[in-house]
Amino acid sequence: MYDTSTRAQALELVYAGHSRNAVSRRLGVSRSTLRRWLSDPEGAGGGARPCPVPLEPSAAYSALLGYYLGDGHIARFPRYYALRIACDARYGRIIDDVGRLLHTVHPDRPVFRVRASGCVVVQSNWKHWPCLFPQHGPGPKHQRQLVLTDWQRRTIAEEPGAFLRGLFHSDGCLVKNWATRPVGGRIKRYEYPRWQFVNESRDIMQWCGEALDRVGVRWRQTKPRVLSVSRRDDVARLTALIGEKG
Known part of the structure; x- marks a missing residue:
């Protein structure tokens, strides 16, 4: 039986781009246990979809990463996380673009649009958003050191125009x-x-x-x-x- 700190450390290493074999050797955790943790990172049980990282490079993810780094954040709820991108309400094409990207990256769940003062927050709920955006953390982004994983760097290298968009x-x-x-x-x-x-x-x-x-x-x-x-x-x-x- 593994304690919660080992579980958290293992998930953090995999989300950062380390292979499951490397994490297994480093922490002495069996690969079957790693697979179970990755399929249910919150420990809620059930047949959840396995953790999808590292992703294959794609224009959709590269653009969504740019939006997230600019005006996005991830909020935690008891059973899932919400990825929210705040868009200026004046820019309808950008709102539509963000909605399409969220649906492309995670097509199994609906995309919501929540109106606020002067903006539209485009949101998708999923337990694996922190896996896809390991830059997530407490406090504003500019007050923390941010690091790209190797697979994120590959994605930007292959799709720099989408990232810049x-x-x-x-x-x-x-x-x-x-x-x-x-x-x-x-x-x-x-x-x-x-x-x-x-x-x-x-x-x-x-x-x-x-x-x-x-x-x-x-x-x-x-x-x-x-x-x-x-x-x-x-x-x-x-x-x-x-x-x-x-």
Whole structure:
């Protein structure tokens, strides 16, 4: 019989990307016991669906990871967890996008939309959401060190455009900047678009920059929590990858 701390440690190691064989050897837990724990991480009993991690790389999960890191959180209930993505109520296409992604990643349960002041919270309930998003933890994301698992890094590497869509459509915006220059003895004003990504977490900012590098979009960090894509061809390339925010 294993104590609860061993169970918790085993689940944490598997959720972090360690193989079941490695966890079995490290903790001295049989693989059959690991399978039982992974099929019922809350210890509630019953024939629950086995833990799905690590996932195969997919555009749907990569985009959902971006949305989660931007405006998502996971709430715990007695028998399940709720993954909630808060979306600005003005952006109907983004709300629909998040709903489709939740359904694609977890098609066995309904997706709910809960209206709040100025936003729509898109939600799906499942006991395995912490497995899929091991960045979940107490307190705001920017107050904790965040680490990607190996399988999450593979997913972002294979689907960087989808990951950037989730990030920029949650914590990003396309703004109009302006500049002046003398033309024929007169000062002329020029306007140009710029993508900005704003996030308090240094880890998330780093992952955003790495994904932009991977797709060949030049960027610079204009403030500690602001990343900007300003050159015309880079703005056009990023917009073509992620779509306009709306």
